[in-house]
Amino acid sequence: MINLELPKKMKAASNQAHQAAAQIFRPISRKYDLAEHERPVELDTMASLVEGLADAGQAASGATMGRGTERKTEGNVNGGNMASLMNVIETCWGDVGLTLSIPYQGLGNSAIAAVATDEQLERFGKVWASMAITEPSFGSDSAAVSTTAVLDGDEWVLNGEKIFVTAGERSTHIVVWASVDKSKGRAAIKSFVVPRDAPGLSVARLEHKLGIRASDTAVLLLEDCRIPQDNLLGSPEVDVNKGFGGVMATFDNTRPLVAGMAVGLARAALEELREILTEAGVDVSYDTPVNNQHAAAAAYLDLEADWEAAYLLTIRAAWMADNKKPNSLEASMAKAKAGRMGTAVTLKAVELAGSYGYSERPLLEKWARDSKILDIFEGTQQIQQLIVARRVLDLSSAELK
Ligand SMILES: Cc1cc2nc3c(=O)[nH]c(=O)nc-3n(C[C@H](O)[C@H](O)[C@H](O)COP(=O)(O)OP(=O)(O)OC[C@H]3O[C@@H](n4cnc5c(N)ncnc54)[C@H](O)[C@@H]3O)c2cc1C
Numbered sequence: 001m002i003n004l005e006l007p008k009k010m011k012a013a014s015n016q017a018h019q020a021a022a023q024i025f026r027p028i029s030r031k032y033d034l035a036e037h038e039r040p041v042e043l044d045t046m047a048s049l050v051e052g053l054a055d056a057g058q059a060a061s062g063a064t065m066g067r068g069t070e071r072k073t074e075g076n077v078n079g080g081n082m083a084s085l086m087n088v089i090e091t092c093w094g095d096v097g098l099t100l101s102i103p104y105q106g107l108g109n110s111a112i113a114a115v116a117t118d119e120q121l122e123r124f125g126k127v128w129a130s131m132a133i134t135e136p137s138f139g140s141d142s143a144a145v146s147t148t149a150v151l152d153g154d155e156w157v158l159n160g161e162k163i164f165v166t167a168g169e170r171s172t173h174i175v176v177w178a179s180v181d182k183s184k185g186r187a188a189i190k191s192f193v194v195p196r197d198a199p200g201l202s203v204a205r206l207e208h209k210l211g212i213r214a215s216d217t218a219v220l221l222l223e224d225c226r227i228p229q230d231n232l233l234g235s236p237e238v239d240v241n242k243g244f245g246g247v248m249a250t251f252d253n254t255r256p257l258v259a260g261m262a263v264g265l266a267r268a269a270l271e272e273l274r275e276i277l278t279e280a281g282v283d284v285s286y287d288t289p290v291n292n293q294h295a296a297a298a299a300y301l302d303l304e305a306d307w308e309a310a311y312l313l314t315i316r317a318a319w320m321a322d323n324k325k326p327n328s329l330e331a332s333m334a335k336a337k338a339g340r341m342g343t344a345v346t347l348k349a350v351e352l353a354g355s356y357g358y359s360e361r362p363l364l365e366k367w368a369r370d371s372k373i374l375d376i377f378e379g380t381q382q383i384q385q386l387i388v389a390r391r392v393l394d395l396s397s398a399e400l401k
Contacts, residue, residue, distance in 0.1 A: 004315070006082075006086065010082065010083055010086055013083060013086065013087065014086040014087065014089075014090055017086070017087045017090035017091050018090040018093065018094075020046065020090075020091065020094070021090050021091050021092075021093050021094025021095070022094065024042055024043075024045075024046065024094070025091065025094030025095040025098045025099075026094050026095065026363075028040060028042055028095075028098070029094070029095045029098065029214075029363060029366070030360070030363065030366065032095075032097065032098065032213065032214035033097070033213050033214065033366050034213075036208060036209070036213040036214075037206050037216065039170065039216075040098060040101055040214055043098065043101055043102055043103065044103070046102050046103065047102075047103040047104060079322040080113070080322065081253060081256065081318040081319075081321040081322045082315070082318045082319060082322050084110075084257060084318075085256060085257060085260045085314065085315065085318040086260075088257055088260045088261055088264065089260045089261075089263050089264035089267070090264060091264065092260070092261040092262075092263075092264030092265045092268075093264040093265070093267055093268045094264075094268075095214065095370075096211075096212050096215075096261055096264075096265055096370045096371075096373075096374070097211070097212035097213055097214030097215040097370060098214045098215075099261065100166055100167060100212060100214075100215035101167065101170065101214055101215050101216070103128045103170075104126065104127070104128045105128075106128055106129045106130045106131065106166070106167050106171050107129075107130065107131040107166065107254055107257075107378070108129025108130045108131040108132075108171065108173065108174060108175035108193075109127075109128070109129045110131075110250060110253045110254045110257065111129070111131055111175045111191055111233070111250040111254075112124045112125070112127075112129055112175065112193065112233065113253065114249045114250045114252070114253050115191060115233040115234040115249060115250065116233050116234065117234065119230075120193075120230070120233060124173065124193055127171075127172050127173040127193075128167070128170075128171045128172045128173065129171055129172070129173040129174065129175050129193065130165050130166055130167040130168050130171035130173075130174050130175070131165070131166070131174075131175050131250075132162035132165045132168065132174050132175065132176045132177065132220055133145070133162070133177045134162065134163050134164045134165075135147065135160065135161060135162060135163060136161055136163055139164075139380075140379070140380060140382075140383050142177070142189075142248075143185070143186040143189070145177050145178060145179050145189050146160060146179070146182075147159065147160025147161070147162065147176065147177065147178040147179065147222060148160060148178055148179055148180075148182065149178040149179065149180050149190065149192060149232075150180075151180075151229065152226075154228065154229045155226045155227065155228060155229060156192060156226070156227050156228075156229060156231065156232065157200075157224055157225065157226055158176060158178055158192065158194065158200070158222040158224075158225040158226075158227065159222055159223065159224060159225070160176075160178060160222050161204075161219065161220070161221055161222070162174075162176065162219070162220040162222070163219050163220075164207065164217055164219075164377075165217065165218045165219070165220050166215055166216075166217055166377070167215065167216060168203065168216065168217065168218025168219075168220050169203050169206060169216045169218045170216055171196070172195070172196050173193050173194065173195050173196060174193075174194045174196070174201070174220065175191050175192070175193055175194075175233070176191065176192045176194050176222065177189055177190070177191050177192075178190065178191075178192060178222075180232075180236070180238060181238060184238050184240055185240070187238050187239055187240045188238045190232050190233070190234070190236065191232075191233045191234070191250075192227060192231055192232050192233065193227070193231045193233060194222070194225060194227050194231070195227070198225050198226060198227050199224075199225065199226050200222060200223045200224045200225030200226060201220065201221070201222055201225045202220070202221045202223070203218050203219070203220060203221075204218075204219040204220065204221050205218070205219050206218055206219075207219070209373075210369050210372060210373075211366070211369035211370035211371070211372060211373055212370050212373055251328070251331065251378065251379065252321060252326075252327050252328055252331050253321060254378050255317070255331040255332060255334065255335040255378055255379065255384075256314055256317035256318040256321065256327075256331050256334050256335070257318075258335055258338075258339075258374055258377065258378045259310065259313070259314040259317065259331075259334040259335045259337070259338035259339070259374075260314050260318075260338070261342075261374050262310065262338040262339055262341060262342030262371060262374040262375075263307070263310055263311050263314055263338055263341075263342075265342055265346065265367055265370060265371055265374070266303075266307050266310070266338075266341060266342045266345040266346060266371070267307065268363075268367060269345055269346045269349040269364060269367050269368075270300075270303060270304060270307060270345060270349070272349065272353075272362055272363070272364060273300060273303075273349040273352060273353060273364075274300065276352075276353050276356070276357070276362075277296055277297065277300060277352070280296075282294045282296045282297050283297065284297045284300050284301065285297070286301075290302075296352050299348065299352060300352070303344075303345045303348055303349070306341045306344065306345060307341060307345060309337060309341070310334070310337045310338040310341040310342075311338075313330070313333050313334040313337050313338070314334040314338055316330055316334070317330040317331045317333070317334040328387065328391065329387070329388060329391040329392070332379070332384040332385075332387040332388050332391075333384075333388055335378065335379060335384045336381055336384035336385055336388065338374070339374050339375030339376075339381055339384070340375060340381060342371040342374050342375065343368075343371045343372055343374075343375055345371075346364070346367045346368040346370075346371040347368045347371075349364050349367070349368070350364050350365055350368050386400065386401075
């Protein structure tokens, strides 16, 4: 049975994240939307807060994901995944771009948590890691990695180009997907932790974007980039029978998180919209049938229902990860639903708020722009639906493309 009640400890952490979102993020949200590529210095102070929470066992850091601080094996466990999810819902209620810029909470940290050995977790548990999968030749088809890693003595030598790397300029480390042997296909794709100061690593440029402008999105070049041999995450063995399940396990942890980002952002839009409707004299009632209410109130109730469905799917996926239940299907369901819901809710909120919603006075138009990426990165809407279909129909990726 899923227990939907949050433990007291988690509520406290969630409240703390909400305070940070309200007091630190919201006041600078518009500033960094307009000042793209400027580093949000206000977030430096958050680094120690995040580290403190992780040390206190509240698992706010992405690095603890999948490694729940509670090691209970029976009953309901709410560990690292659920804590990170609750945290990200609140910080994204504040601002998604700034959330992606919080030091030590990169998507690469989740990759480390999902794939690293205990020794590696010890070494890389407290770095700020971004995640570099996408290349100029592919996005959705992550089996098409063309970056190479060749062992030379006791070092890996990496060559390739990675594009659209979130926090690719600011993070201290980058988790890079590369092939150790192209002739062996997807099984040879491994992830490597590349320190920012590794020789041969450089930032070619930063992207200009529709939304999440507070977050840096970088193009990275790896030119004979050398890293220590033991920076390969997990097992170096290439097992063609296993495919690339190892690196793909990252997504079981990160997709519920990205779904949580959409849940937090959409809740912000719903709250703002509700206030605007109330000020305009539109009351929303939970006791009156929708067809007897103002059309805007009926539309609002629809949006809330959509939000609730996404929220429930998302906490189920995180709960399953914490309880060591295979959750690939549920993680994709959550990401598909929440990604769709996020864009629908924020855009409808602009529409219902009229020209005021379209202006830069409230944050509604910004949230509508920010939401779109949550339906694209970590697997697009179409890719999530493809994964769900494969799982439900029990078809392989070769059978259903
Ligand atoms: C702001 C931003 C931040 C990002 N951050 C990161 C990051 O940190 N790390 C990283 O590695 N990548 C990152 N990405 C890249 C992102 O993950 C990819 O853009 C995404 O996976 C889609 O790839 P693509 O853009 O190449 O689209 P394509 O794969 O070319 O897809 C184009 C369209 O075709 C659809 N499509 C593709 N295949 C199928 C199919 N089989 N069936 C049906 N439809 C299909 C897609 O859904 C999409 O609508 C980021 C991107 C952006 C914009």
